[in-house]
Amino acid sequence: MEEDLISKKDLLELTGISYGQLYRWKRKDLIPEQWFIRRSTFTGQETFFPRQLILSRINQILNMKDGLSLDALSDMLSPSPSEKALYKEEIISRGVATQVSLNLMVEQLGDAEVYAFDKILYVYLLEKLLQSGDMSLDEGRTLLQVLNDHYKKLDGKNCELMLIRKMGISTFLLFSSPTDLFMEAGAKVVSRMHLGNCIQELKMKLI
Numbered sequence: 261m262e263e264d265l266i267s268k269k270d271l272l273e274l275t276g277i278s279y280g281q282l283y284r285w286k287r288k289d290l291i292p293e294q295w296f297i298r299r300s301t302f303t304g305q306e307t308f309f310p311r312q313l314i315l316s317r318i319n320q321i322l323n324m325k326d327g328l329s330l331d332a333l334s335d336m337l338s339p340s341p342s343e344k345a346l347y348k349e350e351i352i353s354r355g356v357a358t359q360v361s362l363n364l365m366v367e368q369l370g371d372a373e374v375y376a377f378d379k380i381l382y383v384y385l386l387e388k389l390l391q392s393g394d395m396s397l398d399e400g401r402t403l404l405q406v407l408n409d410h411y412k413k414l415d416g417k418n419c420e421l422m423l424i425r426k427m428g429i430s431t432f433l434l435f436s437s438p439t440d441l442f443m444e445a446g447a448k449v450v451s452r453m454h455l456g457n458c459i460q461e462l463k464m465k466l467i
Contacts, residue, residue, distance in 0.1 A: 265297065265308040266315070275318050288330045290321055290337055292418050294436075310437070313418075313454060320460070337460055344466045345374050354465055356380060357387035364397065368404040378415075382407045384462050385421065385453065394451045395423060399430050406432045423451040 272279065285291045295317075297308045317337065324333055348371075351357055357365075365383045372379070382404055389395040389403065403423075414436055422433040426447040435441070437454065 264311045265299075266311040268307040268309070271309060271314060271318075275315070275322075277318065277322075285321060285330075289334045290330065291317060294418065313437070313456075316454075316457065337456075343377070344380075344463075345376050346380055346466070347374055348372070351375065351380065351383060356462065356465055357383040361387040361390060361400075364400055365404055368401050369408055378411060380466075381455075381459065381462060382411070385455075385458060388453070388458070389423070389451060392451065395430075399423070402430070403432055406434060410434050418454075418456045421451075421453045421455055422449060424448065425450050 266274070268282070272282065282291070286293070286296070291314070295309050295314055297310075298305055299308050320337065321333060346354070346356070348362065351362055352359060361383050365379070365386065369379065369382070375383075385407065386400050386403060390397070390400060395403065407421075411434065414434065417436045420433075420435060420437045422435075422441075424431045424433065424443065424447050426444070430450070433441075
């Protein structure tokens with residue numbers, strides 16, 4: 261599954277931003293270094309970006325830059341975890357997850373009075389996939405275990421979560437992005453989530 265790319269020239273024309281803005285945002289870590297992909301073309305070396313990720317990020321920056329400094333934007337858009345922690349009751353009251361998702365996380369990963377950001381993220385992802393109807397409760401248990409076992413290995417990196425199903429058998433993939441993925445014939449991508457975007461959504465809920 262090859263990532264859909266957009267050239268730098270087309271990106272600047274489509275979004276109306278300047279070369280200077282693009283690289284200033286890069287220096288401020290608003291746009292990750294790994295999204296700048298160098299590829300050989302018939303005219304020489306050109307820079308490309310993962311289309312969906314870069315267009316979504318630029319839209320976020322343009323919508324938020326008038327209300328926040330570039331440093332505050334960098335923190336908000338960073339895939340790095342927040343220092344924020346929540347009491348169990350706050351997870352529900354702030355709309356992060358429902359009681360069903362929270363109970364499932366407690367069952368799978370253990371109870372706690374206060375949850376750190378990584379666990380808040382796990383239950384938020386669980387809630388999103390359950391609410392979408394893409395995932396069963398049993399698959400939710402597997403999801404929580406995969407996140408608990410492997411997420412911190414990618415902590416602070418841009419990564420994606422993918423749910424694949426073939427003949428009723430489901431598999432979760434957690435990988436740093438952008439990357440090309442290839443899978444066996446007949447396997448269906450049920451859901452693909454950019455965790456950086458989910459972390460941003462969650463940070464907004466915790467403000």
